[in-house]
Amino acid sequence: MLNTNNITEVNVEEQARKAQKAGKPLSMLSTNDKNQALLTIADELEKEYAFILEENQKDLTIGKEKNFESAFMDRLLLTQERVKDFANGLREVARLDDPVGDILSEWTLDNGLNVKKIRVPLGVIGMIYEARPNVTVDATGLALKSGNSIILKGGSSALFSNKAIVSVIHRALEKTKIPVDAVQFIASTDRSATEQLFTLKQYIDVLIPRGGGSLIETVVNKATIPVLETGVGNVHVYVDSEADEEKALNIIINAKTNRPAVCNALETILVHKDWFSNHKDSLISKLNEYHIMVHGDTEVVKAIPGSIQAEEKDWAEEYLSLDLAVKIVNDIQEAIDHIEKYGTKHSEAIITENQKAATQFIQEVDAAAVYHNASTRFTDGSALGFGAEIGISTQKLHARGPMGLPALTTTKFCILGNGQIRE
Known part of the structure; x- marks a missing residue:
């Protein structure tokens, strides 16, 4: 068995210092310089795919020895096609508008002072994530395009893959104007x-954790640095009494x-009692067709053969599988109250033809994304039309929802005068 314990001695503080030092020249680069760097990284990743796959195989071997679940192994697996997708993702980021330097507002005071509010990089981003090697590339591309240095700390189960990817990124950056130290990787399994x-x-x-609930909770509770909290998705769809049957079934299944294993996937259906009474046969047929295991309340268990009696924990569960909680509600207010109690403020949807409802x-629903007659799977930076994302924020400061390039910036007031003093 390959040994990954303390595979590399690291000095985390020294890496952070280097990232901060590299941040200043990076923040001054032109959009063209940053885009050219991303394109160079993309080309280098495609060129070095065999090396990346060889190192990925080491992670896969360890995963098999540790009997990781098949879904986990699939997320960990790299292929030539997946590496090509990483590269194309960087090319897509290069095509996006650069938010750095955007003038958000501008005005002139009575005393002649000209005030501009502009976008500037956050500075140094600490990215903490689990076994998804694609995040190494995605996060790096978004950070560099928005003028930020980044410190990457991936999960130990993808250590060899991530080390290989970062080494390729570093070789590419040597050919560009972006300092190599702008991308740091903590190559240690030491907690x-x-x-x-x-x-x-x-x-x-800023720290950005991306992964399961326990990872996010650990970062939020232990960090002394501001955290952009990416959220667990206990996602609900409320099927109103006036929901169109075809729309409801299509949205639920999609x-x-x-x-199923992503954070914007549906986990709980709240069904109005009248709609369920009128359409339960077609709902049951669809759920069976897609092999969905229902965890239902007492009424649901009586009506749906093979369903499981839901426990309290089921209403709060992010299954990330083909399991689904189903609850019958008397009205829209009961649905909203249920979401308020168990939701994670990620994505929530209502299906209805009643505009008032x-x-x-x-x-009334407090979430980063709220839908009417549409699938919650659209809570995604690419799907919503602003390119890639570094994560989906469920908090309210300073970004919420899918976080693209603008979310990786802050603002600066630039005040231009001609000798004005305040009396």
Whole structure:
């Protein structure tokens, strides 16, 4: 068995210092310089795919020895096609508008001072994530395009893959104007190295955890650095009494089965009692067709053969599978109250032809994304039309929802005068 314990001795504070130092020249680069760097990285990744796959095989071997689940192994697996997808993702980021330097507002005061509010990079981003090697590339591309240095701390199960990808990125950056030190990777499996990252406030401007609930909770609870909290998705669809049957069934199946293991996938259906009474046969048929295991309340268990009696934990569960919680509700207010109690403020949807009900749901439900007659699978930077994302924020400061390039910037007031003083 390959040994990954402390595979590399690292000095996390020194890496953070280097990232901060590299950030200044990076923040001054032109959009063209940054785009050219991303294109160079993309080309280098495609060129070095065999090396990346060879190192990925080491992670896969360890995963098999540890009996990782098949879904986990699939996320970990790299192929030539997947590496090509990474590269094309960087090319897509290169085509996106650069937010750095955008003038958000401008005005002139009575005393002649000209005030501009502009976008500037955050500085140094600490990215903490689990076994998804694609995040190494995606996060790096978004950080560099928005003028930020990045410190990457991936999960130990993808250590060899991530080390290989970062080494290729570094070789590519040597050919560009972006400092190599702008991309740091903590190549250690020591938990203390990760926890040290949480406290280096003098070097790191923001932490972004991306992964399961326990990872996010650990970062939020232990960090002394501001955290952009990407959220667990206990996603609900409320089927109103006036929901169109075809729309409801199509949305439910898409939101649940399109990619069950992602955070914007449906986990709980709240069904109005009248709609369920009128359409339960077609709903049951669809759920059976897609092999969905129902965890239902007492009424649902009586009506749906093979369903399981839901426990309290089922209403809060992010299954990330073909399991689905189903609850019958008396009215829209009961649905909203249920979401308020169990939701994670990620993505919520109502299916109805009643505009008044839709408006009430959209106004009262507190979530990063709220839908009317559409699948929750659209909570995604690419799907919503602004390119790639570094994660989906479920908090309210300073970004919420899918976080693309603008979310990786902050603002600066530039005030231009001609000798004005305040009396």
